[in-house]
Amino acid sequence: MTRYILRRLLQAIPLLFVISLVLFILMQNMGDPLATMGGRKVTRSEDRIRLARQLGLDKPVIVQYLYWLVGNDWTKTDLDGDGVAETAGVRKGVLRGDWGVSLVNRKPVTQVIGERLPNTLLLMLTAEAIIILFALLIGIYSALHQYSSMDNALTAVTFFFYSMPVFFFALLAMYIFAVNFRKWGLPYLPTVGMFEPAAGKTSAQVIWHMVLPVATLSFGFIAGYSRYIRSTMLEAMGQDYIRTARAKGLPQPEVVYVHALKNASLPIVTIIALDLPFLLGGAIVTERIFGWPGMGRLFLDHVSRSDTPVVMGILMMIAFAVIIFQILADVTYAWLDPRIRYT
Amino acid sequence: MVDTTAPHPTSGIAGLRPDELETPPLSLGQLTWRRFRQHKMAIFGSITLLLIILYAFGGMLVFSEAESNAVETGARLQAPTRQHPFGTDTIGRDILARTIYGGQISILIGLTAMLVELIIGVTVGAVAGYFGGKLDSLLMRFTEAVLVIPQIFLLLVMAKYFAQSIPNVRFLGRTFSGSVLVIIFVIGLTTWPYLARIVRAQFLSVKENDYILAARAVGTPTWEIIVRHILPNSIAPIIVSATLSVAAAITLEAYISFLGLGVRPPTATWGNMLEGAYNYVESAWWLWFFPGLLIALTVLSINFLGDGLRDAIDPHSRAV
Numbered sequence: 001m002t003r004y005i006l007r008r009l010l011q012a013i014p015l016l017f018v019i020s021l022v023l024f025i026l027m028q029n030m031g032d033p034l035a036t037m038g039g040r041k042v043t044r045s046e047d048r049i050r051l052a053r054q055l056g057l058d059k060p061v062i063v064q065y066l067y068w069l070v071g072n073d074w075t076k077t078d079l080d081g082d083g084v085a086e087t088a089g090v091r092k093g094v095l096r097g098d099w100g101v102s103l104v105n106r107k108p109v110t111q112v113i114g115e116r117l118p119n120t121l122l123l124m125l126t127a128e129a130i131i132i133l134f135a136l137l138i139g140i141y142s143a144l145h146q147y148s149s150m151d152n153a154l155t156a157v158t159f160f161f162y163s164m165p166v167f168f169f170a171l172l173a174m175y176i177f178a179v180n181f182r183k184w185g186l187p188y189l190p191t192v193g194m195f196e197p198a199a200g201k202t203s204a205q206v207i208w209h210m211v212l213p214v215a216t217l218s219f220g221f222i223a224g225y226s227r228y229i230r231s232t233m234l235e236a237m238g239q240d241y242i243r244t245a246r247a248k249g250l251p252q253p254e255v256v257y258v259h260a261l262k263n264a265s266l267p268i269v270t271i272i273a274l275d276l277p278f279l280l281g282g283a284i285v286t287e288r289i290f291g292w293p294g295m296g297r298l299f300l301d302h303v304s305r306s307d308t309p310v311v312m313g314i315l316m317m318i319a320f321a322v323i324i325f326q327i328l329a330d331v332t333y334a335w336l337d338p339r340i341r342y343t
Numbered sequence: 344m345v346d347t348t349a350p351h352p353t354s355g356i357a358g359l360r361p362d363e364l365e366t367p368p369l370s371l372g373q374l375t376w377r378r379f380r381q382h383k384m385a386i387f388g389s390i391t392l393l394l395i396i397l398y399a400f401g402g403m404l405v406f407s408e409a410e411s412n413a414v415e416t417g418a419r420l421q422a423p424t425r426q427h428p429f430g431t432d433t434i435g436r437d438i439l440a441r442t443i444y445g446g447q448i449s450i451l452i453g454l455t456a457m458l459v460e461l462i463i464g465v466t467v468g469a470v471a472g473y474f475g476g477k478l479d480s481l482l483m484r485f486t487e488a489v490l491v492i493p494q495i496f497l498l499l500v501m502a503k504y505f506a507q508s509i510p511n512v513r514f515l516g517r518t519f520s521g522s523v524l525v526i527i528f529v530i531g532l533t534t535w536p537y538l539a540r541i542v543r544a545q546f547l548s549v550k551e552n553d554y555i556l557a558a559r560a561v562g563t564p565t566w567e568i569i570v571r572h573i574l575p576n577s578i579a580p581i582i583v584s585a586t587l588s589v590a591a592a593i594t595l596e597a598y599i600s601f602l603g604l605g606v607r608p609p610t611a612t613w614g615n616m617l618e619g620a621y622n623y624v625e626s627a628w629w630l631w632f633f634p635g636l637l638i639a640l641t642v643l644s645i646n647f648l649g650d651g652l653r654d655a656i657d658p659h660s661r662a663v
Binding site for chain 2 (some may be wrong): 165171178
C-alpha cells in the first residue's frame, strides 16, 4: 500500500510539471498586466519598459517559467537597462516554496490566497456536509420506497434541479427569498457579502449570509448524489446478505443502515472524494453572484488583470488538491473494501 | 382434401398459413423506438426541445435581426408590456427578439462545440484504445492532465487567451461576433477528455471480439477496422454522451458569458443576455428570468432526451 501511494505521488510530479508549463504559457498571452497597473492613468512607455524589466516580463516565456519554478537567485539580472546584468535575483521559485508576488497589489501570493482560502473552505465544507446529509436522506428514502408516488416525485424534482444552471437557481433564490420576502414583510435573506458592515463580522451574521450561497452550491450535487445513492442502495438491498440479515430477524433499521448502507456507500465515498476539489470550481459563479470574498472571485479578479503569479498559485493549488484527493479516493476505497488490493 | 400446391415461396416457414406465422421480428430501429417511447420523460424532453427550436428559428419570421439589436435608449429597463412582451434590457433592446436570436446562437454553439468535442474525443479515445501500449499511456496521461484542472477554470483561462480582438465573421448573410468561434473551440477543447475515456473503454472491450480478429486475418486495413468495425459497435455510449454534451456546452457558454468572458455584443446569446443581470435582481427580474428559463428548459429537455436515448440504444448501461 505504501509503495502504491508513493508510486502515485511520483507519477503526479511530471503531471504537475506539464500542467504548470502549459498554464504558464497560456497565461503569458492573456493580456498585458502592465496595462492596468497605473490605475486610470495610461502608463508612460519608458515607465512601462522599466516596469517590465523589473518584473522580469521582458524575458522569454521559458526563462520566466524557469524563474517561477526554481527562482532567480542564482543569476544576475539587468535592472537599469544598460545591458549589464548587475542585480542578483531574490526569487526562490515555487519548488522552494516561493510563489512570487502578485503583480496587482505586490503582496506575496501565499498571503493573497491565504486571506481568501478560509472563506471558500467555510462555504465549501458547509455545503459538502449539507450535500451528503440531504443526498443520503433522499437517496435512501427513494430506494426504500421504490416507484412509490413520493419516489417518482423526488425523481422528477432531482432531475429538474440536476439540469438547472447554477446562476439561474441563484438568481431565482435571490429574487424569492431576498427581494420578495422583504416586499412581503417576511424575514428576508441577505444577498451580498459575508456580513453587514454595520453589524460587524459576527458568526450569526456570517451564517445568515451563508444560507443562499450554500444552498446554491449544494442543490445540483444533492440532486446528482441522491440519484446515485438510490441506485447503489437498490442494488445493495437486492443482495443475498440482506435476505440473510432479514431471515435472522434483525430489525429493519439495522438491516438498512448497517448492512445495506455500509456496502452501498463504497462508490459514493469515491465520488465525493473526487468531486470535493471541484466544488472550488462550482464556487466561481456562486461567489461572483453573492459577492462572497473567496477564491473564485479572487481568481476572476486576477485573471481579468493577467496576474500570472496569483492565477498560477490558485490553479496549481487546485490541481494538487485534485491529485491528492484522487489518491485518497483510491486508498479509502481499498480500506473500505478489503477485496481490493493495490500493488 | 390434399393440398397439392407447393409451399408459398415467400412465406417464412413452409406449411404455415399466414395467420399462423409469428409476427415478424422487430428491426433494431423498431426495438429502439419501442424502448424510447416507454421513457415518458424523454418524450416530454423531445417535444419541449422541438418547441424551443421552433421558437428560436421560427421567431426569425416575426422579428428581424436588426430588431433584436435595435437600441432604444428612451425605453430602458421597461417591464413586460404589450409592445415588449418580455420587457427591454439596459439599453432598451427588446428581450423577446433577443431571446430568439440568442437562442439560435446558443443552440448553434451547443451543437458545434459538441462536434469539436466529438472529433477530438473520438480520435484520441480510438487511437489510445486500439493501439494501446506507449501511445495509450501517453494519451491518457495527457487526458488526465486536462482533467486535473476544473473545467470552468480552464475555460476562463482559455477564453481569455483566445479572446484577443477577433474580427466579426460574416456567415449566411449575417454578421457574428468572432468570439462565437472562440467559445465553440474553447468548449470543445476542454470537454473532450470525458468522451475520450468512454471511447477508449469501448474500444478496449470491442477490439477483443472474434470478428475483429477475423477482419485483421483477412488483411483489412487498420483504419477500416477502426472506422467500419469497432466504431459502429461502440456508437451507443458515444451518441448518449454527445447528446448530453450539447446541454453541457450550452450551460458552459452561459457560465463564461455570465462571467463576462464569453460572446461579445452585438451578437446575443442566452448566456451574454445574463451578463451583469445579477445587478438587477431586484429592479428588473425580466432581464434574467426569460433567458435563464430558456437555458434551464433546454438543458433539462436535452438531459431527458439523453437519458431516454441511453435506455433505448444502450440498455446494458445503468443510468446514474
